[in-house]
Amino acid sequence: MIRVCDSPIAPEAELAAFRAALPNAGAIASFIGCVRDDGQTQALTLSHYPGFTETVIAGFVEQVSERWNLLGTLILHRVGKMSLGEPIVLVATASAHRREAFEACDYLMDRLKCDAPFWKQETVAGETRWIEPHPQDHSDLNRWSS
Amino acid sequence: MATILFFGRFSDLSDRLEVQLPETVTDKQSLSAFLSGEIEGFAELAARSDTRISVNMKVTMAEVAVRNEDEIAYMSALSGG
Helix, strand or coil, X not given: CEEEECCCCCHHHHHHHHHHCCCCCCEEEEEEEECCCCCCEEEXXXXXXXXXXXXXXXXXXXXXXXXXXXXXXXXXXXXXXXECCXXXXXXXXXXXXXXXXXXXXXXXXXXXXHHCCEEEEEEECCEEEEECCCHHHHHHHHHHHC | CEEEEEEHHHHHCCCCEEECCCXXXXXXXXXXXXHXXXXXXXXXXXXXXXXXXXXXXXXXXXXXXXXXXXXXXXXXXXXXX
16 A cells, blocks of 8 residues: 555554554564654655655555565655654565565665655754755665665 | 646746747757746756656656646655655
8 A cells, every 4th residue: 555645644553454454464564764853853844746656656566566575565655744753654564474574665665765756855943955865875775776 | 738847946946837838849858948048046956967857747767758738847856755
């Protein structure tokens, strides 16, 4: 399931529902990305390209399903204004064994960081500024090319 | 009329546009040249290597034609997660 939403994500409830729908899964890996309190950031605002963003993410899911043997995939991504500590993204993958679930979850997060049509602004001291991927994000993504 | 959408840093430069494309605009490159003349700061941002342009929600590195019924989106560096 893929969902881009402008209302808060409840990761625990979403994961419980994901797990309940996959009683045969031997492994479920998940990642929750939250607005980090770095002592400066006051809020984060994400925007997306409705329709296109969901299509691009669906492509990631197709690719991940070709590479790993998965039983299910869950991607929830927030847009709009978020406060410190709020979940931005939830990714979960289910498989028969742990390695596939771990790797697929990791891969999906790398794709979301660098290739998903989202744009992120942080508010610091009342001013907003764009945030772009770090070189490390691209290095992380490149790990999957080998 | 073509619809031009602006995302990320591009949204600082312009809101969504509904424009009748001049005859000189036939593809992404000529559209970018046209918009560079219309929008201050557009040329610099469009020239960045991390800028992506979609035509009818399809992104290709190759040149593609643009027409008046198309939806074209200019996107600065993507940043999800």
